[in-house]
Amino acid sequence: MNGEETAYWLDSVVPAPLEFKDVDGHRLALADVGKGENLVATTRFAEVDTGLQAHDPEDGRDKDVRCEIVAVARAGQAEIAQVVIEAAELLADARVIPAQPGTLLPMLGPGRHGVLIAPYLWGGQAPQVKEPDRWTLVVQLVVLSDSEYAYAVEEGVAALQEAVAENDIDLLDWSRLTVD
Template sequence: MGGDEATAVIAAAARLLADARGIVPAQPGTMLPGLAERAGLAGLGVAHGLLVAPYLWGGDVPQVTEEGRLTVMLQLVMLTGDEHAYAVEHGVAALQGKLGAEQVDLLDWRR
C-alpha cells in the first residue's frame, strides 16, 4: 500500500461520511462498502472499508473534547470481498476475531 492510495481511501471515507450526514455513522463497526472504487482505486485486493477503534501499542485512544461533543479517533481497515461478506454474515466482532486468529496482514492491500 502506498501513501497516495491510503490518502485517497481516507479522503473517500471522509467524503462518504460527510455526505451521509449521520445516516452512515462514523463509529467503530461501520462498514463502508465499495470504498476503494469510490477512491478511484478499483483493482486493489481490498475493496471495502471498516471503521474500528484504533489499535495502540500503549496509552489511550486520542480524544478531542469540543463544545457539546467528544471526538475520538477511528482507524480505517480495508477488507477483501470475502472478509466483507464474512462480516455481513457473522458480524464485525467475529471478523475481527478471525483476522486476528489468522494473523492477516491488514497492511497488505493486495491480499
C-alpha cells in the same frame, strides 16, 4: 476545533512527523511511521455531523461526538489517501452512517471496502479532545477485501476480527486486496 487546531492536535498524538497536504479538496495529514507503513488522517472530518451524541458525566450535558479518520497500511501514501477520502466522502454524503467503531463502509474502490475500528496505533484509549459541546476522537479505517467484507456483513464485525486473528491475516498488507 478548526482545521489548524486539529492539525496541532494530530501532530501531538501521532508518533511520527506529519506532513499536511491538500489532496482532491481534502486536507490530510500524512506520515511514514516506519517498517514500510504509512499513515494518512483527515484533518477536517470532525466538521461532519454523522448523528452521534454522548452524555458527558463530568458536566451532565449531551455532546456531539465527531471524529477524524486515520488509516495505516503498508501501501503508498497516495493509495491510502484515496481510500481515506472515499470513506470520508461516503460518510459525509450519507450523514446517517455513524462514524464509529464497527461501521462497515462498502465500495471504497475496486475490491476495497472498509470497517471503522477503535485505533490500535496508540495501544490504549483513542486520543480525544473534549470541547464544551463536542467530543472529537480518532477512528481507524481498516481496508477489507470483497470476501472479508462479505464475511463481516454475514457474521458481524466481531466475528471478522476473530477470524483475522485466528488466520493471521495482516490487515496492514494491502497486497492481499485483489478484486475477487
